[in-house]
Structure formats: structure tokens, C-alpha cells
Amino acid sequence: MDATSHAFTANSRRALSDARLQEALHRLADGFPARRRDAVARLPEFDQLRAEARAIKDHVLENLDSYLERFTAQVEAAGGHVHWCRDAAEARQTVLAICRDAGARTVTKSKSMVGEEIAINEHLEAHGIEPVETDLGEYIIQLRGEAPSHLIAPAIHLSKDQVAETFKAAHQDFPAERRLDEPRAMLEEARAVLRKRFLEADVGITGANMVVAETGTVVVVTNEGNADLTMTLPKVHIAITGIEKVVPTLNDAATILRLLARSATGQDITVYTTFATGPRRAGDDDGPDAFHMILLDNGRSALMEAEFRDILRCIRCGACLNHCPVYSAVGGHAYGWVYSGPMGSVLNPGLIGIDEAHHLPNASTFCGACEEVCPVGIPLPKMLRHWRERAFGARLVPAGGRTGIRTWAFLARRPRLYRAMTGAVMAVLGALGRRRGRFRRLPLAGGWTAARDLAAPQGPTFLSQWARRGRK
Amino acid sequence: MSAVAPNVALFVTCLVDLMRPSVGFAAVKLLEDAGCVVSAPAVQTCCGQPAYNAGDRADARAIARQVIEAFEAFEAVVAPSGSCAAMIKIHYPGLFADEPEWAARAEALAGRTHELTQFLCDVLQVDGIAAQCQGIATYHDGCSGLRELGIKEQPRALLGQVAGLALRESPKAEACCGFGGTFCVKYPDISAHIVDEKVDDIAATGADTVIAGDLGCLLNIAGRLQRRGLAVKARHIAEVLAGSTGAAIGES
Numbered sequence: 251m252d253a254t255s256h257a258f259t260a261n262s263r264r265a266l267s268d269a270r271l272q273e274a275l276h277r278l279a280d281g282f283p284a285r286r287r288d289a290v291a292r293l294p295e296f297d298q299l300r301a302e303a304r305a306i307k308d309h310v311l312e313n314l315d316s317y318l319e320r321f322t323a324q325v326e327a328a329g330g331h332v333h334w335c336r337d338a339a340e341a342r343q344t345v346l347a348i349c350r351d352a353g354a355r356t357v358t359k360s361k362s363m364v365g366e367e368i369a370i371n372e373h374l375e376a377h378g379i380e381p382v383e384t385d386l387g388e389y390i391i392q393l394r395g396e397a398p399s400h401l402i403a404p405a406i407h408l409s410k411d412q413v414a415e416t417f418k419a420a421h422q423d424f425p426a427e428r429r430l431d432e433p434r435a436m437l438e439e440a441r442a443v444l445r446k447r448f449l450e451a452d453v454g455i456t457g458a459n460m461v462v463a464e465t466g467t468v469v470v471v472t473n474e475g476n477a478d479l480t481m482t483l484p485k486v487h488i489a490i491t492g493i494e495k496v497v498p499t500l501n502d503a504a505t506i507l508r509l510l511a512r513s514a515t516g517q518d519i520t521v522y523t524t525f526a527t528g529p530r531r532a533g534d535d536d537g538p539d540a541f542h543m544i545l546l547d548n549g550r551s552a553l554m555e556a557e558f559r560d561i562l563r564c565i566r567c568g569a570c571l572n573h574c575p576v577y578s579a580v581g582g583h584a585y586g587w588v589y590s591g592p593m594g595s596v597l598n599p600g601l602i603g604i605d606e607a608h609h610l611p612n613a614s615t616f617c618g619a620c621e622e623v624c625p626v627g628i629p630l631p632k633m634l635r636h637w638r639e640r641a642f643g644a645r646l647v648p649a650g651g652r653t654g655i656r657t658w659a660f661l662a663r664r665p666r667l668y669r670a671m672t673g674a675v676m677a678v679l680g681a682l683g684r685r686r687g688r689f690r691r692l693p694l695a696g697g698w699t700a701a702r703d704l705a706a707p708q709g710p711t712f713l714s715q716w717a718r719r720g721r722k
Numbered sequence: 723m724s725a726v727a728p729n730v731a732l733f734v735t736c737l738v739d740l741m742r743p744s745v746g747f748a749a750v751k752l753l754e755d756a757g758c759v760v761s762a763p764a765v766q767t768c769c770g771q772p773a774y775n776a777g778d779r780a781d782a783r784a785i786a787r788q789v790i791e792a793f794e795a796f797e798a799v800v801a802p803s804g805s806c807a808a809m810i811k812i813h814y815p816g817l818f819a820d821e822p823e824w825a826a827r828a829e830a831l832a833g834r835t836h837e838l839t840q841f842l843c844d845v846l847q848v849d850g851i852a853a854q855c856q857g858i859a860t861y862h863d864g865c866s867g868l869r870e871l872g873i874k875e876q877p878r879a880l881l882g883q884v885a886g887l888a889l890r891e892s893p894k895a896e897a898c899c900g901f902g903g904t905f906c907v908k909y910p911d912i913s914a915h916i917v918d919e920k921v922d923d924i925a926a927t928g929a930d931t932v933i934a935g936d937l938g939c940l941l942n943i944a945g946r947l948q949r950r951g952l953a954v955k956a957r958h959i960a961e962v963l964a965g966s967t968g969a970a971i972g973e974s
Contacts, residue, residue, distance in 0.1 A: 259909070266915055575898045579915045613909050615902030615916070616775060618869035638777030647776070651908060655773055659781035662736075662767040663788065669764070676740050687974030688948060697907030701914035702945030705741060705972035712734050712743035716762050 255586035258609035285516025307563035324466025328528025330541035354452035360477035361385040362457030384476040399582030401568040454480035458491035487538040509625040513567040570620035592620035611637035680709030731796035736768040748964035804867020807837035843876035851883035853965035860929035864936035901942040
């Protein structure tokens, strides 16, 4: 997808004035955080698990090469193929080549953020292969030509009515006067449409929440079971994921699974948790004839070497989005590329460049709610600040803001000048504002006073009064 | 900490110095009432947070060095702000990763720096705040104080000692107010949206006063309350505890 992160300010204004989006975001804010809190409260060892998961991921990142090689050897031993792809273009070409070899006309897909990252749907369509999203949320937004707006709830930005309108427009075979006012009815309709698509697909593409080095296993979680149909019914299964998703053992995968759903939706575990290893073996009841694993780098190894390594611990639970005041205000699309919220604001600059994405790390209040809920303890505010340092160094910050900060710092480094200047300015503002106690408008303070009054300073500064009292 | 008359420096913070000195004097009163000898070094300006959070590390380091030099001689440094205290306590040491001598001085200062309510409650173990304040208040937890310094119970314990004051908790007391330092002017529309939620939430408690430990949050919240014509007053906790009942923030 083409990034519009550079237009974050305009994107966010649009989002703030979209009433239906705002309703949807309120529903999200009232739902996931409370359910997560309850799930965590039910599990006394949650913090212990977090520490364990963090240690697992750190250990993997320290030894990433050897675990990826081990995983590759195990997939090959099980009869599968592993493709190491440096960037999105290489991953797209690889997937397309596999689909062509299979003579594919349609491809079913279960939800994959890496699939979004490499824009695989657009690429397949451009080459005459029809991708069909099978996760309900992904299916809805595919019909609408939209991108996901949340890691785990891709259509969270839509209302029930919008989904009903979309289905009525897309599903012309159904009676026009049918009622679609309940989620159940929409689900049944999507299921009826998708069942046929599952059966006719030549290739199934899934993501992978984790891959396990010791066994060559792909771990996929869903609440709909669509990933299972996607990977078992077609002749060919392609799994795509980032190189950082490898874990050493099945036990390690289990540790992370105990955190994933609880952090994401507040479920103890997802409805479906699938471990798939290689293609169908002799004696298996079902499964694909061929299995391909796409391991994508696309900027991740560069993050490894920089101060951004910790973001590669991310397990894509979405908790940081759900607890972020900025995400809750503007939703995922405003961020202008695949990932959104705090994790996206750290990851996107690494994947599409800080030039394009410089707004994202800047658009944070540093409230720290993200780090507080992160199941693998990623210091998100610290990494956002590191990106701000890069943006500031590269002069990507608007000139006015940069000058303001540098001027303030200039003063702050010269206490005598600071006292003289601020003393004079505050005395004037204090006198001007004394009658009302505040200003509705003030030159140079438009950013503040557009939405709020500005309290008038009391007048003489603390330091001047302190000195006048002869105190030290 | 010496048992008698600890020698305490007030890091007054730039917002309090410039906008609301009465918070600084309230802090001085509270510390002196608790038996401290209080200084406020004249060379102090700002903790450097605006530069640090803007990605201007060089300026942040220069300002941090200045603060360390000005304050390292004191037994304790106290700031009436979770955000500025956290800057010194949590972030200064990391600024000098490649300068061991300065890192050590930053660490030493960090160990002696406290947010006001934390210092009163945990270090001085103040019990017997003499203030009076009639009304119903709700407390807003500033993000840095809450999440970086673990300040949650201390302000409530202290406010619980104020005669006549009833505290009414909001379930969303820990939600960010949308101030975020320069965030509020860099992304004013988003900030306004977030502070609106905060103000709605404060109004829903039925409290007549919102109290917090950070002037940044309070200026933001008070400014939005007043723009929307809501009658809730905003006060810094130091003023409430010191019994200074002058005009509330943004009032005359």
C-alpha cells in the first residue's frame, strides 16, 4: 500500500470529524482494555509470564541466525520449503511464483499483517490471481477496498450498518430485501459466500503468529477457524511471517500463547490455536501437498543493529493500540501505513523510513500506557523518543517547532538571561490577564487557545519573589 | 536523610516558576512545616524535558549538566511535578551513557530526587496535614508520576488528611489528559479530543474541583473546562495541602 504517514495531520483531522469512526473507537475503548484487565486479574502469574516471554524473545534476537537456520532445517526435513526474502518485492515475487507453479486462479488468505506489509493482494490481482480474504473483518474491508485499521480487529473502524451496506452491494446473489441488522445474519451470509471460495482455492496463504525452531512448526491463532481451512484445503499452503517471529521450542510458544490472547482480547486463549508442520504426511487425513514458508526481513535486521531492537519482541497483540489515547482518538488509518498505534509508530519508520513516517513517533503524549500493558515489556516511549532524535537530527520537524525548542533551550542554558526575559514577559502577561485570570486568545499561542483558555501567569515569577524575600 | 532539618532544594519547575509561583510557595510551606530547611537555587531554569522529548539530545544534556551542578550538593531535591521529577530521576542517567563521570553524578542526583507528594509521604512520612478545604474533589493521575515514579496512593493519603475534603474517584483517573508537553501544540486537534474525554470524565464524577500533581496537566484541563463553560475548578495538590485558597487556575 502507498504510505500516507506524511499526511498524518490531515488524516487525523479527517478521523476526528468522522462520527461513525468515533463511535467505533469508543466501542473499542470500552471493550478490549476492560477485558484485558479482567483476564490479567484472573492469572496471578501474568507478570512472571511477561518476564519469561521477554527473556525468550531477547534470547532469540541474540541468536536469531542460528534459530532461523534450525527452523529452516526442520521445515525442510518435514518436506517443506523455506524462502528467505530480503524485502517486500522479493517476497511478492516468491509468492507469485509459487502460485503460478500451482496454476492458481484463486487464493484464500487468512489474516496476515506481513501480507499487508508486502501488499500481496494487489500484486496477485495485478497478475490475474484472485486473493480472497477469509477472516471476517479482513473480508469486509477487502470488499470495501480498505486497509486494516487494527492489528487484530481489522474492521474495527466500521459500524454494523456499514457492513450491512457493504454486503448488500457485494452479494448480489442474495435476496435484496433480506434483513442484515444482526451480526449473526451477516456472519451466516459471509460464511455461505466464503465456504465456496475455500473449496475452490488453489493456494492458501496464512500468516504465522510464531514459528518454532525445534520442530519447524508454524503457529497460527484465530477465533474463526478460517486459517485452518485456508491451510488444509488447498493443494499448497504458503505461510508468511517476519524473521523475528521464531521461538526456540514448543514450550516457548506456549508461554507466549498464554500472554497473546489475554493481552489482545482478554480471552484466556483463542478459539483456534493451530500447530502445522510441513505438508501432508503419509497417513494424514488432510493437509496441503506442498508447504512454503516465507521469512521476511524488510528492514528488520537493520532495526536489530540499532537502538530499536526491542520492538522486534512484539507479538502483535494490539494491547498498545487499545490503551493509546492517540490511537483511540484517530484510529488506525490515520497512521497512513500498515501498522498503527505505538508499536506502529516505532516499527513503521524502520520499514518505510523516518522521512515518510516522522509524524508517527512525534504524535504521542508519552503517557506510557503502551509500555505498561505490553506483554513483552517493549519500552515504546523510549523508542519513540529515539525516532524523534533521528527526525530532529534530519530536520524533519517543522521549522517553527524546531526553532521554538532551540530558543527555549538557549534560554534554559543561561539562567541569568532566562530570569530577566521570563520575569519581564510574565509580569506583562500577568498584568494583562489579571482581571479575568485567563486568555481566550494570545498571539503565538494559537495551538493552545484554539481549544482551551490559557491561564494568565500570576505575575512575578517564583524565582524573582524568592530573591526579593532574600532567600537562597 | 538527616533526622533533623534535612537540607532540601526545591526544583520549582519552569511552569510553576513562570505561571503559578503559588504552587512553589505552597511546596516550600509543606516542606518547612515538615521540618526541612528549604533552598531554591537561583540558577535553575527547566529540567530539559522539552528538548529531550523533541529529540534534541544535545540541548537536553547541556541542561541536565547544569541542573546536576546546581543541585548535587543538597541532601534531597524535591519537585512539585511527577513529570519533571521523573526527568531527573529516570531519564538523566541515560543521557550520559558514554560519559561515565557525568553518568555517576546523574545517578547520584537521581537517587536523591523526589516528587513532592512522594517525599512528603514516603520519606518524611507526614501525617497530620492541617489544611481545610470544603468540597468534593477528584484526583487526576499525571502519566509520568503514575507510570514512571509509581505515584498513586501518596496524593490520596495526603488529601485524605485535609479537613472537609471528600475525594471522589473517577474510574478513568489514570487516563492521559492529552497535554504531553509540546504534543498539545504540535497536534492540537488530537490533544483537544483527548482533553475533552478527560473533562467529560471529570464532570461525570460530580466533583467541584480537580486536583493533580502536575501543572502541565492542570493548565490543559483547566483551560478546556473553562472554554466549555464548566464550573469545575483546577488546583495543584501542593496548594490544597498547604491550605492556600487563592484563585484557582485560570480564575481571577
